[in-house]
Each structure stands twice: as structure tokens, then as C-alpha cells.
Amino acid sequence: MTTNNQTSPSIRESAADLKSADVWVFDLDNTLYPAASNLFDQVDWKMTDYVAALLSVDKVEARRLQKDYFRSFGTTMKGLMTVHDVDPHEFMAFVHDIDLSPISADTILNNAIESLPGRKVIFTNGSTPHADNITKHLGIDHLFEGCFDIVDAGFEPKPNLETYKVFCDRFDIDPTRAVMVEDMAKNLAPAAVLGMTTVWVDTGEAWAQVSAEQGHVHHRTEDLTIWLGDVVSA
DSSP states (O other): OOOOOOTTTTTTOHHHHHHHHEEEHHHHHHTSSSSGGHHHHHHHHHHHHHHHHHHHHOOOHHHHHHHHHHHHHHHHHHHHHHOOOOHHHHHHHHOOOOOOOTTOOOOHHHHHHHHHHSSSEEEEOOHHHHHHHHHHHTTOGOOOOHHHHETTTTOTTTTTTHHHHHHHTTTTTTGEHHHHHHHHGGGHHHHHHHHHHEEEEEEEEEEOOOTTSOOOOOEEEEEEHHHHHHHHOO
């Protein structure tokens, strides 16, 4: 378990403190399943295909635009909605129509999540149907109280601070009693501002490491299964 030395007295550092949290907030993609499965790559390239078809450009240009929108608006979808008035529901239905066979149930991880005291909630920039498909495929859908998705967020993606406030209100969460687990370091900044203890799942991707050294990452792990196992077994 790697802990950031810049933690404040209110941050949960020990396993005992972590286990006393009321709520565990989990991101979905590349967090509840291994990034090494490349499952999200399917979504990523379907976004490219969507942009190419929408704008009648080749895949090289579509890829460039897709990543520009991601960097500028937080998600490709938000950029397409803002610049091209794209129907977000149509977009999500297209990009989330993927093959789930690259991922399978991780019994150790599933047992660790189930063993965590407190409520568990999914907070994703994706859609609830996408989250339902994945968690059912992994056999963990019954472990979560609910899912807060991009539609619930009014299409204002993480890391928009107001979205985190809406999320906390929706699930009646006291942020100081919550732990948030996420693969994109910058998405943990608002959680830390609100008082959550943060856990960064470092997948090794450069785009997911942005702002990781700015003090809002309280715990870092390259393997969530091992990290959670250490927490619940302590």
C-alpha cells in the first residue's frame, strides 16, 4: 500500500481507518477491471469510428479531433455535444456496444469489495447501462448500491467539482466519510477538495497520470486487487 506523505490528519491512512469509511466510491472503466485487458480500447476506437462517420474524415483526423475534445471538454462526448450537437444517448449506445470477453470475474477482487464495510457506489463518466453490462459480466452488480453516470451529472463529466457535489447529494454521502477509487489522477482532485480519501489506480498510461503529483492522491496502487486485499485482511 503506497501512501502520499502530504496527507492531512483527516485522511484515512491505515487499513483500520479505511475500513471505517461509510462509503466506497468506485470508478468503472480501467478500475473495476484491469486496464491491461484493453477493454476500454474498444470504446476508444469506437469513438474514433463515430467521429470519422459524423464528420466524414479519415481515422487519423478523427483520432486527432477525438483526443482534442477529450482534453478540452473532459470527455469526447462532451466535446461532440458542444461543438456538433451530437445526441449523447446515440453516441453512448454506439461506443458501449463492445465485446466483454477480454475481462472475467476476479474472485479475489470481488471478495475484497464485498468484504469492505460500508456502502459501495459506482461513479462513472460512462453510462449506467455500460456499468450494468460490465458489473453483471464480472458478477459484482449486486455489490453496489447504485451508479451515478454522465446522464445523472447533466453531462458535466468528472472532474467538474459541481458534479461531485450532485453525486454526494444524490447518494447522501458525507465526503469526509468516503473513499474514492479511480484510475485518472486528475479526477481525484475534486474528491480530495471535498474531503474524500483518494485511491489512484495507476495503469501506467500517461494521460491518466496527469496531476498525480499535486497532493490530492492519498493512496496509489498498480494492482487494486492486492491493495484492497491488504485493506480487508489487516
